[in-house]
Amino acid sequence: MRILLVGAGGVGDAIAKIAARRSFYELIVVSDYDRSRAERTIAWIAEKHGQETAARFVAASVDASDPDSVAALAREHGATHVMNAVEPKFVPTIFAGAIAADADYLDMAMSLSEPHPTDPHAQTGVKLGDDQFAQAGDWEAAGRLALVGIGVEPGLSDVFARYAADHLFSEIEELGVRDGANLVVRDDAGNEIFAPSFSIWTTIEECLNPPVVWERGTGWFTTPPFSEPEVFTFPEGIGDVECVNVEHEEVLLMPRWLDAKRVTFKYGLGAEFIGILQTLHQLGLDSTAPVRVRSEGGPVEVAPRDVVAASLPDPASIGPRMTGKTCAGVWVTGRGIDGAPREVYIYHVSDNEWTMREYNAQCVVWQTALNPVIALELLASGAWSGQGVLGPEAFDAVPFLTLMAASAADGGYAQPWHIEERPI
Incomplete structure (x- = not known):
C-alpha cells in the first residue's frame, strides 16, 4: 500500500x-x-x-x-x-x-x-x-x-452503530450520535479563551447549516440550527453537557445501511459557543462569498469565513494550552437480542494530556x-x-x-x- x-x-x-x-x-x-x-x-x-x-x-x-x-x-x-x-x-x-x-x-x-x-x-x-x-x-x-x-464522527460512531445493529439489538428505535467534552483552552495568564479544537471553517459549516434528522416513513428532513436541546451525561468524568442538533454526515450515512426508526446527531457546544456562532451569522462573517475590502495595497476580495479562521488559533497549535477529555459515541435505544428494552452508549474517550505526551497532537484531531x-x-x-x-x-x-x-x-x-x- x-x-x-x-x-x-x-x-x-x-x-x-x-x-x-x-x-x-x-x-x-x-x-x-x-x-x-x-x-x-x-x-x-x-x-x-x-x-x-x-x-x-x-x-x-x-x-x-x-x-x-x-x-x-x-x-x-x-x-x-x-x-x-x-x-x-x-x-x-x-x-x-x-x-x-x-x-x-x-x-x-x-x-x-x-x-x-x-x-x-x-x-x-x-x-x-x-x-x-x-x-x-x-x-x-x-x-x-x-x-x-x-x-471519528463520522467514522468511529458509524462503526459503533454497525456493531450495535449486528450484535446488541434486534430492533433499533434510535441511533443518536452524541459528542461532548470538558476541554478548556487557556492563555498565558491562565484565562479561559475561545479557541475551537477543530477547524472553525468546518465548525461554522456544520453548526449554522440546518441540521438533518432521519425518520423511518419520512426520510431526511431539517430543523433550525441548535434545535431540540437536551442534557446528555457523558462518561469518564465529563458529565452533563447540553447537546443540540447539528448537521453531520452520520445522519446521511447510517440509514443507507442500518435499520433504525430514527437517526440523529447532537453536539455539546455550550451556550458561549452557540452565542458566538449566532453572532458570526448575524454579522455575515460566516459567509464564504468573497467581499471587497480596502487595504493599503488596494482593494482585495476575501471571504469573511476565511478571515475568521485566520484570526483564531490554529487548532493544531492549542494542544499545550488545552486540558480535558473529548468523547465520541452513539446512544442506541431499542430492543436487545433477547427482545427486552435496551439502551446503551458505545463510546471512545481521548485525553488531551496523553495525546500531547505521546503524539504532540491535541486530543480532538488525534x-x-x-x-x-x-x-x-x-x-x-x-x-x-x-x-x-x-x-x-x-x-x-x-x-x-x-x-x-x-x-x-x-x-x-x-x-x-x-x-x-x-x-x-
Whole structure:
C-alpha cells in the first residue's frame, strides 16, 4: 500500500504520526499546499522513531483545489490510496483526482450541502455527500473504493452503530450520535479563551447549516440550527453537557445501511459557543462569498469565513494550552437480542494530556486521525474490501474494533472502547 496523504494540518499531521508506529504500508507521501508543514511532520517522526521509520515518508507540495495536481502527485508516487485530510470544501477536487489516478480514496468529511432554497428549516436541499454518492457508479465501474466519512464522527460512531445493529439489538428505535467534552483552552495568564479544537471553517459549516434528522416513513428532513436541546451525561468524568442538533454526515450515512426508526446527531457546544456562532451569522462573517475590502495595497476580495479562521488559533497549535477529555459515541435505544428494552452508549474517550505526551497532537484531531489509519490497515490486510462509494457502516465492525482495542503487544492500537448500559 502506497498512500498519498493530502493535508498536513492538525489531522493530517496526527495521521502520519499514528501511522509511523505501524508497518502495513510501503510509503506515505505527506503533502500540503505549504510543503514546510509536511516536512515538519516528517522531522517529528524522524526524531521520535528514527530515520529508518522516517524513510517511509516523503514530503510534497499539492494544490488540493486542483484535481490534476492531486492526480499527478498520486501517479508520481504510485499511490494506491488517497487520504483526504483537508477541509471538506476540497472534497470534490481530491475525489476527482483520486479516481483519475486509479487510486482508492478515503475522507473524514463528505461533500458539502446546500440548504433548500425556499424551506431550509424543514426540507433538505443538496445533502452532505450527495455529490459523492451520485458518482458511485463511476467508482464501481473503475473497480475502485471510496470509503467516505471514516474519521471519528463520522467514522468511529458509524462503526459503533454497525456493531450495535449486528450484535446488541434486534430492533433499533434510535441511533443518536452524541459528542461532548470538558476541554478548556487557556492563555498565558491562565484565562479561559475561545479557541475551537477543530477547524472553525468546518465548525461554522456544520453548526449554522440546518441540521438533518432521519425518520423511518419520512426520510431526511431539517430543523433550525441548535434545535431540540437536551442534557446528555457523558462518561469518564465529563458529565452533563447540553447537546443540540447539528448537521453531520452520520445522519446521511447510517440509514443507507442500518435499520433504525430514527437517526440523529447532537453536539455539546455550550451556550458561549452557540452565542458566538449566532453572532458570526448575524454579522455575515460566516459567509464564504468573497467581499471587497480596502487595504493599503488596494482593494482585495476575501471571504469573511476565511478571515475568521485566520484570526483564531490554529487548532493544531492549542494542544499545550488545552486540558480535558473529548468523547465520541452513539446512544442506541431499542430492543436487545433477547427482545427486552435496551439502551446503551458505545463510546471512545481521548485525553488531551496523553495525546500531547505521546503524539504532540491535541486530543480532538488525534481522535479523528486514529480511525482512517485503522481503516487503511484493514484495507491493506483485506479484512475490509469493497467497490463504489461506501460508508463505514458497509463493513463488518468487529475487525475494526478488535484491532483498535488490542494491546500494542498483540499488534493493536491499544485504544479501548466501551459499552455503557443505561437504565431504561
